[in-house]
Amino acid sequence: DGFSDPxxxxxxxxxxxxxxxxxxxxVISSEGVELGYVCxxxxxxxxxxxxxxxxxxxxxxxxxxNLEKRPDIQAISLKGLDEAPAEIIPK
Numbered sequence: 315d316g317f318s319d320p321x322x323x324x325x326x327x328x329x330x331x332x333x334x335x336x337x338x339x340x341v342i343s344s345e346g347v348e349l350g351y352v353c354x355x356x357x358x359x360x361x362x363x364x365x366x367x368x369x370x371x372x373x374x375x376x377x378x379x380n381l382e383k384r385p386d387i388q389a390i391s392l393k394g395l396d397e398a399p400a401e402i403i404p405k
Contacts, residue, residue, distance in 0.1 A: 334395075335356045337394055343375075344385065344387065344388060349385070352371065361390065368387055372386075
């Protein structure tokens with residue numbers, strides 16, 4: 315009776331991670347628009363990294379939508395990826 319941890323493959327880096335070591339959060343503008351998601355590996359500085367990545371997503375959103383400046387974003391609230399609803403996880 316073997317036990318195996320759920321694994322997640324990153325499509326960008328081609329690396330494999332244990333799902334319980336990854337954390338995610340939606341990136342939402344102050345107006346309530348969902349801009350995308352951040353996902354970080356468990357670490358002491360994961361909140362700081364997630365906030366930095368969220369700013370990059372907001373900047374890319376501004377560029378794609380021809381906005382003068384990056385939209386302000388709501389606070390990032392990290393949750394375990396193993397708690398994520400299936401519909402937000404790409405196949």
